[in-house]
Amino acid sequence: MNFFTSIGKYSLFIYRVFSKPEKWSIYYRRTIYEVDKLGLNSVGIVVIISVFMGAVITLQTAYNTSSPFLPTYIIGLAARDSIILEFSSTIVALILSGKVGSNIASEIGTMRITEQIDALEIMGVNSAGFLVLPKIVATVFFFPVLTILSIFVGIFGGWLVGEFTGAITTMDYIKGIQWGFVPFYVTYSLAKTVVFAFIITSVSAFHGYHVKGGSLEVGRASTKAVVVSSILVLLFNLILTQLLLK
Amino acid sequence: MIRCINVCKSFDGREVLSNIDATFERGKTNLIIGQSGSGKTVLLKCMVGLHEVTSGDIMYSDINFSGLSNTQRSEERKKIGMIFQGGALFDFATVEENVMFPLNMFTDMSVEEKRERANFCLKRVNLENVNYLFPSQISGGMQKRVAIARAIALNPKYLFCDEPNSGLDPITAGVIDDLIMELTQEYDITTIINTHDMNSVMQIGDKVIFIYKGKKWWEGTKDDILDSDNQELNSFVFASEMAQMVKKYHKRLSGK
Numbered sequence: 001m002n003f004f005t006s007i008g009k010y011s012l013f014i015y016r017v018f019s020k021p022e023k024w025s026i027y028y029r030r031t032i033y034e035v036d037k038l039g040l041n042s043v044g045i046v047v048i049i050s051v052f053m054g055a056v057i058t059l060q061t062a063y064n065t066s067s068p069f070l071p072t073y074i075i076g077l078a079a080r081d082s083i084i085l086e087f088s089s090t091i092v093a094l095i096l097s098g099k100v101g102s103n104i105a106s107e108i109g110t111m112r113i114t115e116q117i118d119a120l121e122i123m124g125v126n127s128a129g130f131l132v133l134p135k136i137v138a139t140v141f142f143f144p145v146l147t148i149l150s151i152f153v154g155i156f157g158g159w160l161v162g163e164f165t166g167a168i169t170t171m172d173y174i175k176g177i178q179w180g181f182v183p184f185y186v187t188y189s190l191a192k193t194v195v196f197a198f199i200i201t202s203v204s205a206f207h208g209y210h211v212k213g214g215s216l217e218v219g220r221a222s223t224k225a226v227v228v229s230s231i232l233v234l235l236f237n238l239i240l241t242q243l244l245l246k
Numbered sequence: 247m248i249r250c251i252n253v254c255k256s257f258d259g260r261e262v263l264s265n266i267d268a269t270f271e272r273g274k275t276n277l278i279i280g281q282s283g284s285g286k287t288v289l290l291k292c293m294v295g296l297h298e299v300t301s302g303d304i305m306y307s308d309i310n311f312s313g314l315s316n317t318q319r320s321e322e323r324k325k326i327g328m329i330f331q332g333g334a335l336f337d338f339a340t341v342e343e344n345v346m347f348p349l350n351m352f353t354d355m356s357v358e359e360k361r362e363r364a365n366f367c368l369k370r371v372n373l374e375n376v377n378y379l380f381p382s383q384i385s386g387g388m389q390k391r392v393a394i395a396r397a398i399a400l401n402p403k404y405l406f407c408d409e410p411n412s413g414l415d416p417i418t419a420g421v422i423d424d425l426i427m428e429l430t431q432e433y434d435i436t437t438i439i440n441t442h443d444m445n446s447v448m449q450i451g452d453k454v455i456f457i458y459k460g461k462k463w464w465e466g467t468k469d470d471i472l473d474s475d476n477q478e479l480n481s482f483v484f485a486s487e488m489a490q491m492v493k494k495y496h497k498r499l500s501g502k
Contacts, residue, residue: 022351022352023350023351026350026351110337111337114332114334115330115331115332115334116334116335116336116337118296118330118334119328119330119334119336121295121296121323122294122296122323122326122328122406123323123324123326123347123348123351123352124319124320124321124322124323124324124326124351124352125320125351126320
């Protein structure tokens with residue numbers, strides 16, 4: 001019963017978020033601000049994670065395919081496909097659900113308990129739309145940029161570790177990342193990212209928006225937002241993979 | 247003018263407000279007083295639509311506010327200014343941006359005009375040279391004054407204040423009270439103040455409504471309070487020793 005109540009509340013919340021804005025120019029400015037806060041501020045963590053992720057995938061593939069019957073360029077190929085298909089979209093989304101999700105839930109939750117959301121409502125502003133729509137637009141448009149960045153940096157990290165540890169030569173690695181490239185995999189990865197961005201932002205905002213009580217509840221809402229959005233990311237990863245790669 | 251007609255409010259079957267009938271007049275400072283938990287904040291939130299009434303009506307002049315749709319209510323709310331207990335200033339905006347916020351959202355004024363209006367409102371509440379500071383960089387009293395400036399930016403017809411001087415020292419609290427009273431008279435606003443500060447009551451209470459256990463228990467002016475025999479009101483208003491001395495002194499002077 002609780003589950004269905006939450007689904008209903010979430011649907012009503014999303015309906016309010018996508019109601020017509022009072023003034024487009026204000027929402028536009030807020031979106032630019034959110035791109036900076038939620039998107040550009042996440043570039044650092046995405047780069048660090050991607051470089052190590054690419055490096056580890058390359059090393060693990062290299063150590064597990066040390067057979068004379070397998071060409072070495074297969075290491076580059078496996079690293080490329082793993083990064084594009086799964087790591088740059090799903091793993092980065094999970095990391096961002098922690099960073100961005102908790103940020104959104106705690107920010108909106110704090111606004112709720114300090115009556116800033118009530119102040120918006122009293123002024124006649126649709127608080128859900130004003131606070132959440134710019135965040136959703138910003139992440140839906142900017143997370144794919146982070147995914148593309150992650151793909152490039154991950155592949156670079158793979159080359160770096162392969163070259164320095166001698167696991168694979170540069171020539172073989174480049175041959176591997178070019179061999180049998182399927183462009184649709186990038187489309188698939190970006191499509192997943194768009195869905196994940198929407199889930200992370202809307203679910204976290206939903207939990208923050210409905211906080212009741214004080215600072216403890218804001219903390220709880222923030223944790224819940226991260227847990228629920230992470231689980232939903234994994235669930236939709238499965239659903240989208242079945243739908244898009246069938 | 248705002249009227250509450252038989253307003254009842256329950257939460258999960260627990261009745262918090264019971265048949266409240268009250269009229270809040272224009273150009274006067276109307277005070278709602280009562281103990282913590284008596285239901286005065288719930289009544290205020292019902293009046294501005296943050297809580298839905300369980301039964302009864304809230305009338306803004308001739309408009310039944312509680313019966314309006316969300317869109318109609320949003321329109322009506324543009325005539326409302328509200329000062330929250332903690333100020334509720336937007337953390338993401340500077341003092342000037344906070345005051346300009348309603349102007350940005352609901353007017354087509356140029357940036358210069360909006361800035362001029364914001365500066366006028368800030369000057370009206372005796373605040374200068376704080377335009378580019380964030381709420382966290384100014385004192386509690388200043389935050390309250392910024393909240394008042396923001397509330398009057400759109401020339402509201404109705405001003406609601408939820409414990410506007412809580413957490414302030416007596417001098418600053420007096421300044422805030424005077425400011426609210428001046429603005430009420432100057433702009434002919436219907437002002438409703440929720441408070442349990444007796445200094446405010448005696449200073450600006452044109453009309454006072456005492457809420458006790460969710461019911462309207464007493465109604466009158468600040469002068470009527472001193473002569474009232476209402477036991478619950480007396481035990482609330484004259485709870486402190488100083489207040490009891492004032493009452494005794496008043497009785498002696500008036501010969502009652």
